Amino acid sequence: MPKLDLSALIAEAGGRHRTATEFVEATLRTAILTGRLRGGTPLRQEDLAASFGVSRMPIREALRQLEAQALLDFVPHKGAVVTDISATDAADIYAIRLALEPAVLERSIPHLTRADFERAGDLIAEMDGEEDPGRMGELNRRFHMTLYGAAGRPKLIALTENYLASFDRYLRFQLAAKGRSHLSQDEHRDMLAAAEHRDARRAVEILRHHIGAAADNIAAFFAGQE
Amino acid sequence: MPKLDLSALIAEAGGRHRTATEFVEATLRTAILTGRLRGGTPLRQEDLAASFGVSRMPIREALRQLEAQALLDFVPHKGAVVTDISATDAADIYAIRLALEPAVLERSIPHLTRADFERAGDLIAEMDGEEDPGRMGELNRRFHMTLYGAAGRPKLIALTENYLASFDRYLRFQLAAKGRSHLSQDEHRDMLAAAEHRDARRAVEILRHHIGAAADNIAAFFAGQE
């Protein structure tokens, strides 16, 4: 009997993957990033295999990949434990975002198109009416990535997206703590406006503040919970 | 009969690893990063298993981790091929370094100690007399990391080191093309001096130029080779 209930995740992930390993890896990653798997949770290969209906082999390969992405640690005879989120880690990820995102945005702004601006605007509008924190994080991520997408540096963009997603893990706690969050929609609007005017300097300035505010919220959350 | 000769690598890597998987992963990564395994080389699981004297299982897990680090791609029925280095990739990694390293250096400078400065100075001196490109890259990396080490953000530092190492792959070609390289030793000295005076602004400025110069060299190399 599996102790983990991933059936919902497995069902919604659908079958759009070449190999079982890829499927397992994608499903587990979203499970961790969306907070459905909490930090510290030990993942037993046997249980996962039962949940996914495959043998332990693809599970092991998927876990290795997630380990390489620093989403979990291998502890001998204890299982792969989901890396815990801590105040220092949050500060770390914040520092990384602060280093990457302004650089990406600056490169991207000159090449953004009318269509990009419209998509970004639509996403802001969608966030206005959103209540679900999980969906909110998703929309927020897509908004940011839309503005970064024209930077023309695929690896840089992929790296940025990766840490943006990691940040979502922390953000989720913040959202849960504050009830509904507005995620600084004003700043989203200002940033988009600056981008439309091709004012990279101002857009970057807003973005820095935006990221900083999110980090402060998380820090406050950690400070208040202990 | 294995078609790949990794015996030298395997011997020098020594046995300081907990599991076979970790050993294989570490050995293959240095083989790729040091250029001993060229881009485009297909890695057959069977051959690797024979070379390492283990079964295909730890090989597969190690390959998965390397795939997650973007060092190779899985191609069905062809093997895991070492990701090729290209001009656009080099530009990508350069952009990432340019985003990360100034941020790390700025954070680190206030906390560097006398001992750090001495180690950095020793490394510069060692580079002066070094002829071997491989060893040169190693020293260069350690010099940079010494200056970054006090930033107090482990994840940020690890990420930076990772891309610094990736850059070495490209640098190696540059060194090979130019014969002996000086790797801008003057800039190394200036950067260290600025750090000792806790002049973060100036140190960052030199670093930006330093990274940019390396990128230009690589770009020129790619432009000249086609």
Added chain:
DNA sequence: CAATTGTCTATTGGATCCAATTATGCCACG
């Protein structure tokens, strides 16, 4: 009654085995 030790079980790391898929090479035929 507590501490220590020994055994037993849970869990992972590694090996071998099987199936599916695709690249390759050969042969026939135009």
Added chain:
DNA sequence: CGTGGCATAATTGGATCCAATAGACAATTG
């Protein structure tokens, strides 16, 4: 002589099996 199709071999993805190790729990002894 070139081309296309078929058969075979090579290679990976996945399953099952075995071994080693650490942790838990109980029994025994001081």
